[in-house]
Amino acid sequence: MTEKEIEKLERTYSETKIQHICVEWFRQTFQNVANLLFAIPNGGPRSPKSGSMRKYEGAISGVADLILLFPSGGKASLCIEMKTPKRKGKSAGNQSQSQKEWQGLVERYGSVYVVCHGLIEFIEKVCLYLRADPKGYIRDALLNYETYR
Template sequence: MTFEEMKAQYCGKNIRKKPKHEEHKMQCSCVKYFRLKYPQLKNMLFAVPNAARRSSRNGAYMKDEGMLPGVADLILLKSNRFYGGLCLELKTEKGKQSRSQKDWQKDAEANGAKYVVIRSLDEFIKVVDDYLAEK
């Protein structure tokens, strides 16, 4: 009996599938592109590590330090003529924003930031290049 057969027999069909890390790969590609194209701004685009699994103790510690649910995956701390900054939420083709992400988006937009849900490297390139061209 293979391991997969044994899992199916003893654990049933509701086994969590291994994550494919599609968003991770896309985010890495986006950051690499940005840092190559805009080396003068390389430190102005940064990630907010909200998605990692943590112990409840560590989670409480980080909340006390200011961690918030729903914060965008990438933030470009550079204003243009229209916005105070650019917030980028990366999602797969089928990915959907959580309630806390939608709430955070509303707050970010209400306070002068541009917020975009990105679904591919090509979309990231277009959004960022257009944003930075608006001076």
């Protein structure tokens, strides 16, 4: 597949599906630190009771969808907010105010925060954080995209 073909395909996917693809790519690519990238079950619809339970357990509004708990370049972690890509006639997914506030907090205390709208952008930002050249990883992802779905 080409980058354009992937971007077109991902415009039809939900944020959840795109996040799954990104996590699958990461875990297959960086197996030695695969489990240091994890999802924060903070979003999505839920009943008032389950919402209250999450808050009781410590959930915080605005927390990023994924966290890579691996220090790199003097930074503590990489926080990744997944958003849908731009769709015909619509804008790309945007951060909420609570997400912007949480971003400011984690950046102030030594973490990197990024917003990703698809696999290629995810690869670029993860590689930048890990100080790796993304070109080879993108080339590999284009060849193996079907295995991440």
